[in-house]
Amino acid sequence: MSRASTKTTRDVERHYFEQFRRAYGLPDGNVAYGDKPDVLLKGERTIGVEITRFYLQSGHLPQCEQKQRRLRESVVSDAQNVYRAAGGRSIELTVGFNTDNPIFLPRMKILPRELADLAGSIDSQQSGAVDPDLFQEIREVNYVYVNRREYEDPKWRVSPVHTVESMSIVGLQSIVRAKESKSAGYKLCDAYWLLVVVDWTDWAQEQEIRIDGLKLTSDVFEKVIVYKPGFEHIMELI
Numbered sequence: 298m299s300r301a302s303t304k305t306t307r308d309v310e311r312h313y314f315e316q317f318r319r320a321y322g323l324p325d326g327n328v329a330y331g332d333k334p335d336v337l338l339k340g341e342r343t344i345g346v347e348i349t350r351f352y353l354q355s356g357h358l359p360q361c362e363q364k365q366r367r368l369r370e371s372v373v374s375d376a377q378n379v380y381r382a383a384g385g386r387s388i389e390l391t392v393g394f395n396t397d398n399p400i401f402l403p404r405m406k407i408l409p410r411e412l413a414d415l416a417g418s419i420d421s422q423q424s425g426a427v428d429p430d431l432f433q434e435i436r437e438v439n440y441v442y443v444n445r446r447e448y449e450d451p452k453w454r455v456s457p458v459h460t461v462e463s464m465s466i467v468g469l470q471s472i473v474r475a476k477e478s479k480s481a482g483y484k485l486c487d488a489y490w491l492l493v494v495v496d497w498t499d500w501a502q503e504q505e506i507r508i509d510g511l512k513l514t515s516d517v518f519e520k521v522i523v524y525k526p527g528f529e530h531i532m533e534l535i
Contacts, residue, residue, distance in 0.1 A: 310335050310348045313494045313526060320529045321522070333482050334489060344519075345486035347476055351469065351495045351504070351523070360399040368400040369455045376412035377453040383413065386420050387447040393440030393456035400437050411435050419443050464506045469493065469523070469534075470513065477517045488519040495525045506532055 304312075311330050318328070326340025334345035352363060373392050381387075392412065394400070400408065415432050420443065427441040440456055476491055483489065495506050506523050513521050513534045523532040 316526045342487035375409035379413035389444040390453040391442040395439040398436045480517045490520040491518045
């Protein structure tokens, strides 16, 4: 992807809000995009809307999906390069990773070689799922599929993680408190809303957002709204 086509955080926030405003009955007013808060809705009152995403784990943790996704993609890409450099065929491999055994940096140099060696041992078998016994020593991996058909530009892939969790009440409360702690830097508004986005296309965020009877309190936000774009699921908590 070129730098020109890379979306900034503000681009992403605007994209989410444009989807949200079509699904939710906003008060009449003009919308202006900025920072601290991210959106100003100027009508009878000026409402500041702060937008954030709800990740299942903190991005600071080494085992979080945000970090692990990048490590998996790097490992698989490096493994394909090692395999092809050793004279490997133009096959495709799809690799699934075990979330209970995350990739840690000391293994980053070893895993590509292990996957390349595995590919070399199975590249003559029929297309299909690989017997787990053949890669049981690679603890970070729990699924491998080989496509023996050869391509001009083959690409090894990471199989997506398909575990869908229920929304964490503690996690949501932590997001609200973290945003409250930064509210002193917000532009002066008559009221503030917090829009918490759960993007189902990102497995680092995907979760079921409905929790019956959940109530939050906030000294800053008039409303806390959890929004799942695509499904248009909206849960208003305050």
